[in-house]
Amino acid sequence: MDFRGVILLLLVFVGYPWVSVPSAAVRTSGEDYVRPPPRATLNLPSRRTKQSSDPQQVHISLAGGKHMRITWVTSSEASPSVVDYGKLRGKYTSTSMGESTSYTFLFYKSGKIHNVVIGPLEDDTVYYYRCGGEGPEFHLKTPPAQFPITFTVAGDLGQTGWTSSTLDHMDHCDYDIHLLPGDLSYADYQQHLWDSFGDLIQPLASARPWMVTEGNHEKELLPLFSSEFRSFNARWKMPFEESGSPSNLFYSFNVAGAHIVMLGSYTDYDQYSDQHNWLKADLAEVDRTKTPWLLVLFHVPWYNSNRAHQGEGDDMRASLEPLLYAAGTDLILTGHVHAYERTERVAGGRLDPCGALHITIGDGGNREGLATRYLDPQPDWSAFREASFGHGELKIVNGTHSLWTWHRNDDDEPVRSDQVWITSLASSGCLSRRPDKLEFGKISVGP
Incomplete structure (x- = not known):
């Protein structure tokens, strides 16, 4: 085992200090809202007991x-x-x-x-x-068969006091499904934290379906050990086989009138990969007369004006954005950056009325704190951005309109901080401009 492996083993057994928590509230330039600091990790001992058959x-x-x-x-x-x-x-x-x-x-x-x-x-x-x-x-x-349908969305949850606030606010929403674009437990090799995370979310996750995809904190790769995504795949089996996917790390499903695609930022996505080939075939089967809404989730954002994680999604975007653009993707939801940001419709790095609307919502309550530094000036495609903990709510009202709302965790109260009506591309005439579905791989977008 190399030096890095030895260090990781030590981290597993003795723990390691997480990113320090600021001692004072943070105020960013030009904003009136003063964000409180991150809260400490919850003390949630596992309830596992020997020979217990309790679920x-x-x-x-x-x-x-x-x-x-x-x-x-x-x-x-x-x-x-x-x-x-x-x-x-x-x-x-x-x-x-x-x-x-x-x-x-x-x-x-x-x-x-x-x-x-x-x-x-x-x-x-x-x-x-x-x-x-x-x-x-x-x-x-169970979810409804037709519109309206409501989703809650929160990424990068973890197990802190702010996680508890986010879950409490979600619990007061009349929602049908929760969508989570990666970074669930923040176990990071400490496997008992998977157990405590499961207990923490049980009141909500046992009552409404949780549909998740992986983030970097699910990878848990140890040198010389075959451990990549071992915990995630064992604990969070998703309907990948039902969607024809070869991997639990990417899949799709239909609900009401929406086709939802969950992609993997940390598995191969180039044009020769299983994920690329599967996505191309999956999108080719989407019938927008039956599922007028097309939503996509993955972990690393493609459009991000925060200084954190700049450029990390560029390679994935270069490979997969042409497919999603040709398919007429309405909304792309991501995490990773610990802040909130909503874009205008964008493709190829520029404003495009037929591009997807991107939302970064990696602010569920993680222990690493908020990403408070943004690029200046704000890009023209960035419509709203704020570094606060919170969750999103997407209500698809019908085949043409949905309402997106982001709720900031203002102390322990959910405050509606951003809201926008979204019109589906299926009703806007954009899909008639697309090439034939069989030509997805040949389309190019942007300059």
């Missing part, structure tokens, strides 16, 4: 075709991977069996991770369910 870290996700995946962890290896469910509290009319897995990470061994797909389920309906044949009852609500 822990329960979260749900869409599994395609009116099905839902229920995921939970038990300490007991004997606990069965079974879910009983029904539409009446305490009365279960259906049972589904599933599968289980576990993983090791150096000297850590996870609990038994259960994955059970239930359904078919009725749209816009509350179901009650029980995991493992015993224990507490949970409930979930």
Whole structure:
């Protein structure tokens, strides 16, 4: 093992100091709002107990075709991977069996991770369910089949006091699905933090589907060990197989009238890669008469006027933006930069009425603090930017209009700080200007 590997091993067992927290509130030039400093990491010891069959870290996700995946962890290896469910509290009319897995990470061994797909389920309906044949009852609500539908969005969550505020504010939204563009637990090799993160989000994630993609803090790559994305893939199985993807790191799904694509910023994306080939085929199958909205999420932003992480998305943008532009992508949501920014419609580095609207929302509550330094002057494509913790809410009202709102965490109150109506490209005439779908790879955008 090389020197870097030794250092990483030491970090796993003894911990390491995170980015320091400012001792005073931060004010940026020209803004009246004074941002409070980041809050400390929560003390959330794992509730895993030896031989316990109680379901822990329960979260749900869409599994395609009116099905839902229920995921939970038990300490007991004997606990069965079974879910009983029904539409009446305490009365279960259906049972589904599933599968289980576990993983090791150096000297850590996870609990038994259960994955059970239930359904078919009725749209816009509350179901009650029980995991493992015993224990507490949970409930979930399936998404609607038609508009309107509401998404919450927050990236770079972590496990701090601000994470708690963000989750609390989301809990007061009447939403259908949560979208998370990477950086979930901030475990960073310390595997018990995956367990505490699962417990932290369980009240929300067990009731509404969470659809996630990976960020850099999910990579957890150790030299000389095959560990890349091991924890993420074991704990957060997404419907990649249902969408024809070869990898859990990128996939797509349909809900109501939206086609949503989750891409991987940290897996190959050049024109010869599996991800590029899969995306090209996936977009070619999108029927904008049935799904007039096309949304895309990944971790590293392509359009970013913050000084943090400048240029990191350039290579991915060069490879994949032509495909997304040709497909008429309406909205691209990213994280990574710990601040909020919304662009105008843009493509090829310049304003374009048929380009995507980009939103960076890597401000869910992470322990690393806010990215407060912006480029000056502000680019013409940057419409609104602010370094504050918060979450977004996207309400797709119908096939032509949606309402985007960003809620800043002002102390412990959600304050609506940015709001804009978005018109779909499917209704704007832009799609008629696109080349044939089979020619996606030949289009070029920008200068």
